[in-house]
Amino acid sequence: MRIDGLNSEMQAMRLEATNTTPAPTGQKVGADFGDMLTKAINNVNGLQKTSGDLQMRFDRGDENVSLSDVMIARNKSSVAFDATIQVRNKLVEAYKELMNMPV
Template structure:
């Protein structure tokens, strides 16, 4: 089974457009990191991705704190959505790390 990434990416971008822009300070911009990877340093891309995940976690924590303090501009749904986004991004990062470690071990076990 072969999966073509272009229709999948287009569908994800169309779904992104359906998300209400009134989700507070959270904007779905994960696809921005994938747009221009030609000639980019892998370490720099990985660092940006980890920084993005960290930013999502900080935003989620900030919204939860503001909700706990009684800020009326933050809704429970905004907080839950932010928490889920940060959780999904973290899980994806862990999976990428696992694949990189697995690939490294496989390369190191190859005979020279």
Template sequence: MNIDTNSLYAQMQSMSLGNSSLQGASFEKMGNNLAMGDSAIPALNKSTSNFGDMLKDAVNNVNDIQKESGAKKIAFEMGDRSVTLADTMVASAKAGIAFDATVQVRNKFVEAYKEIMNMPV
């Protein structure tokens, strides 16, 4: 399978920026290296910082769900009548599912990282 590197890179750029086409981007192929011209689309770090923020928010959300579950467990154990066993079990199940999903996402990231590191250059 022969993939044109310039075309693939251009598609990835346009997808990350939400554009259907790259306007004003010039790419030159020099052997196996890509050199971008002066009019290449900037701000790739902006999208990575947004992804990092999104990932951080997701982990913080899972942490909040686990804290809420822990608080309901403690309240139920202490005899708080406003917290039922059903509420406690539902909160515990939500926390478990959220944590399992987070672990699966982490596993996929590690798997992708290993695959990228094993790619020939």
């Protein structure tokens, strides 16, 4: 497993988000925030499942799985989960700020 895989996925998502062209009013833009958020959450879920699978295989004595693979997968899923939590916190903070604005 490679640690730079998560970094490349984040860069790809950033490029996907910035490569959208502005559309006239009423038309859908190229990147839908909901779809991007769903993809990111599914990616975090996949990383956690992979980490759990590798740990289970290592615990059962699979010779094809090394301790370093397990630790790298666990750290990858932990970093992705922490980043997701931070995004959620910022979204909640922004929502609260908008709701407290006078109309």
